[in-house]
Amino acid sequence: MEGVEDAQGLLRIGPSTRVVLHDLGVRRDGDEWIVGRTSTRIFVAVPAAGARAVELLGEGLSVARTAQTLRAETGEEFDITDFIRDLAALGFVARIGDRPVPDAEPPRASLPWLRAHRVRFALHPVLPLLVGVLVSAAAAVLVRRPDLLPGYRDLLWSPHGSLVLFTGAAAGWALLFAHELAHLVTARAAGVPGRMRLGTRLQFLVMQTDISGIELAPRRHRLTAYLAGVALDLSVASALVIGLAVTDAGTTAHRLLATALVLALMPLPFQLMVFTRTDLYFVLQDLTRCRDLYGDGLAYARYALRRAVGSPGPGTARDGDPSARLPPHERRAVRLYSVVLVVGTVACLAFMATVTLPADVTLLFRAARGLGPSHGLAGNADSAAVLVVLGGVNVLWLVTRWRDRRSRRSGR
Structure with a gap:
């Protein structure tokens, strides 16, 4: 039966099942294709066969007809049922058979x-x-x-x-x-x-x-x-x-x-501080044709650090190198970027610890001591301005940082 959940809570998909996809965008990117839904801002890279499967399912072909067409075009077998479930998990599927798929608010x-x-x-x-x-x-x-x-x-x-x-x-x-x-x-x-x-x-x-x-x-x-x-x-x-x-x-x-x-x-x-994912970072990522330059660079930097300190961990062996799974052009870019990432991050944090933070604390303490009737109107105004502007920026940074960390934990 189409649209009936099995014992694991998954929608049962039969050979005659047809699906209705949300409005998806598809673009070729080298040997892969980018498929995504703009309204939810979720995008994945799939091989050419995956993009073709999306096209066939979007045209209303059943699971069996889609698999048959792909087999005729490529000579390979594809598990279209699992593929549809993957698409549904990404929020790309509107209906499976006569059953609507729950959709998160964009x-x-x-x-x-x-x-x-x-x-x-x-x-x-x-x-x-x-x-x-x-x-x-x-x-x-x-x-x-x-x-x-x-x-x-x-x-x-x-x-x-x-x-x-x-x-x-x-x-x-x-x-x-x-x-x-x-x-x-x-x-x-x-x-x-x-x-x-x-x-x-x-x-x-x-x-x-x-x-x-x-x-x-x-x-x-x-x-x-x-x-x-x-x-x-x-x-x-x-x-x-x-x-x-x-x-x-x-x-x-x-x-x-x-x-x-x-x-x-x-x-x-x-x-120019591309290690903080500035505008030029995204230009660099696009020009090097990398999927996630920052994420892959950070993973490789952690792997290199584990090897340098002699910690075994999952990255000691050759097959544990997270950059090994990447295409050669991405691998080179990721390894070079990981050096920029580490050096730049260390330099920024060192500058904050030795210059920015001591200066901010000194200015805030001076401003706090500068308040009071003995300092006159001008002195109180200047101290209040420092507390409002400099203190406000630091409080806003803390609140924003806390909000972002909470959002990442909740998966939003």
Whole structure:
């Protein structure tokens, strides 16, 4: 009988069973195919026979007809029953026979009113050329006017520390939001819902945009989505350079433009920290054709550490090397990336322990001691600003870190 559960609680699937699949996307990627459901952001890599099975089942062929067609095309036998159950476990199957398959509620997308047809311009091939022209114009200005290059002193545009702190934080978060919005808009133009949220990368509090589903898009669209934030940062910085060139030095407008330029440039070096899965990490992962560069790199780093310290564990033997199962091109990329991952992570954590954390603690203690009637209005205002801005960022980091760890434990 179709659609009846067996003793193990699994749906019994017979030769005549037909299934109804959810709307799935399929894209060839080398020798494999990416199959996924954009609404739930779940994607898997399957061999060519698996992609063909998805196609045949989607056309309404029964289990027996699908297996027969695959046998005729490939000369091999396939267990279509287990394959259907695997697809159902991934949430790819809507119905098995006359029985609906329970479906989890898909994650909510950010800014759902932002429709793909309204932001289609984000994928227009002319847009990168316009960004290139703007950046080139700014570079030409800096060659002629090197005095416009900003420095850290440009952040101190006002003698009032609290004003500098608050405006810097407001402008920094606004630029960060615009950076992530660029990712969201570009992904939405490619038909990917996308979701913006706060996250952590080692000791850094970041905004991040989940654009799972972009894997099914053409490579140009994928790279455009990955690089959209960097392109926006460079465009803003370039426009500010041009603005500095046409304003008089010493004016408030000039000082504010210089401050904004420093804030726009500050996130760019962070993008080089690919061991924290920055935008450039996803570009690197795509160009090296790796499935999970970070996950595989971390697994290989742990394996290499076990071997270095002489711990037996499951990775001592050759067949225990987690990178051995990967194709040669992925294996080389993963092993090289594991070195970058370890060195970069150790350097970041060491910098936090020796510089960032002591500085933050010192500033917070000074701010706490600076409160009180004996310190005057200006002193109390500056101390309160430090506690609110610096303390708030650290508390937000802790809350975000705790939320992410809880989500990982619950499998959400």
